[in-house]
Structure formats: structure tokens, C-alpha cells
Amino acid sequence: MRADARKNHDHLLTVAGTVITEQGVDASLRDIARRAGVGLATLIRHFPTREALLEALLRTSFDELAAQAVALEASARPDDALASWLRDFVACAHHYRGVVKLMVTAIEDPQSALHASCVAMRTAGTRLLTRAQAEGLARIDIDGTDLFALAGSLAWLNDQPSLAARSDHLFDVVASAILRSPASVDDTAAPSPAR
Structure with missing residues (x-):
């Protein structure tokens, strides 16, 4: 060019x-x-097309999320890495109102201009989840698709004026439901205090 x-x-x-x-x-x-x-x-x-414009606009953000996952795998505890990445995913998705619907559609459509970037970004989050699960720091009854759906739901909350003020609190609720404290992994440890 x-x-x-x-x-x-x-x-x-x-x-x-x-x-x-x-x-x-x-x-x-x-x-x-x-x-x-x-x-x-x-x-x-x-x-x-609109999708081509959105792909060019979002590809950088999605690629940054995928690269961030790699960096977090190398530098942070599995639970901290997953929570940090999840928070950044929600912020990225919220930045462009309405993008969650496009992301869900793009993942299901290999012909979509956004497909490859969305799949790579979801795969990066899945690796962080799997790593936390392997260490006993995340619940094992969810997968990358579930994580993507939960993150998309949290981003959607930010787009709703009547719910936006609750988004940080609800992020913490969802993150604590996904992640297990190290003490809860050890049966001999005292139970974690309620949050």
C-alpha cells in the first residue's frame, strides 16, 4: 500500500x-x-463492507488480547492471569458497544472477516482457563466457550445504562465463581471467608 x-x-x-x-x-x-x-x-x-471495517478496527485489539494471554502465561499465577485477561477482555468488548453480538456470530461463521481474530482471542482465554484448571485454581465444569459467553455477558452489562454501575461488582461475582482460592483447593485449609 x-x-x-x-x-x-x-x-x-x-x-x-x-x-x-x-x-x-x-x-x-x-x-x-x-x-x-x-x-x-x-x-x-x-x-x-461494515464487517471489513470492524475487522480492521477490532483485529488489533483482539490480537493484543491474544498476545497478552501469552505474556500472562509466562509472568503471572494462573488465577491472576485469568482474572486480569478476563477484565481486559470485558473492557475491550465494552469499548465498542454492540460488538459482543458480532463476536458470537463471527466465531460461528468461518466466512466472517472477524472469524480468525475472534477464534484466536477465545483460544487465548481458553489456554489461561485450562492452565488455572490444571492448577486447581478454576472450576473444571466450564470450558472456553463458557468463559467467552460469561465475558461477553459482562461486557453487555457495561452497555446497559441502568446496569453499568453494577458491572464491577458483577465482574467480581463472576470471577469468584470461576476461580477458586488456593485455600479451597487444600481440604485441610480453613474455609475462605465469604465475599
């Missing part, structure tokens, strides 16, 4: 990110083009 084309591409992504953060994933493509100072045809030349 030529330097000027790359500059235009990056500018469109920056503006699209701002508009979609404000209005959600169903934001008007005309509005994105207008705010970028270009015609709709120019936007479509760079991103032929």
Missing part, C-alpha cells in the same frame, strides 16, 4: 474507532465518512 493510501486508511480507522465508540457497531458508514472528510465511496474503497 502506498504511503498516502496507508495514511488515508489509518485516518479512516481512527475516525471509525471514535464514531463506533460513541454510537456502537451499527454506526452509520455515511457518518464515519463525513467525519473523516471523505465520500462514502472512498470509505467503501478501503472497507467494502
